[in-house]
């Protein structure tokens with residue numbers, strides 16, 4: 001299970017839903033989080049940051065290294081991309097705020113299930129594809145592979 005952590009960005013104006021695969025890494029491995037507002041003043045350091053659609057997640061790689069080593073993950077190529085793409089510290093969903101939107105949108109479709117199962121399943125599928133495409137076009141990193 002991967003539970004959700006809601007972390008505030010550096011300027012405090014926004015929050016992101018972040019999950020940590022199998023709880024291997026503690027939330028403090030994300031040492032800084034910048035929303036599109038506060039990321040404007042940040043110099044991107046590729047060696048410890050991931051940049052995704054004007055959001056920046058900064059990692060404490062030394063800390064991550066220690067935790068991953070304990071569970072025998074090959075830490076030779078550890079990088080911000082590795083942590084993010086492998087789900088060790090990543091958005092819960094496709095974007096920082098996907099979780100809330102997903103739940104609300106889903107509820108509307110779930111209501112259909114009581115009336116028409118076939119339509120419900122078709123709607124679910126269409127919804128999943130459409131939103132993934134929307135995020136892919138917007139340039140979100142996690143939507144590129146799905």
Ligand SMILES: [Zn+2]
Pocket residue numbers: 009010011012013014034035036037038039
């Ligand atoms: Zn901010």
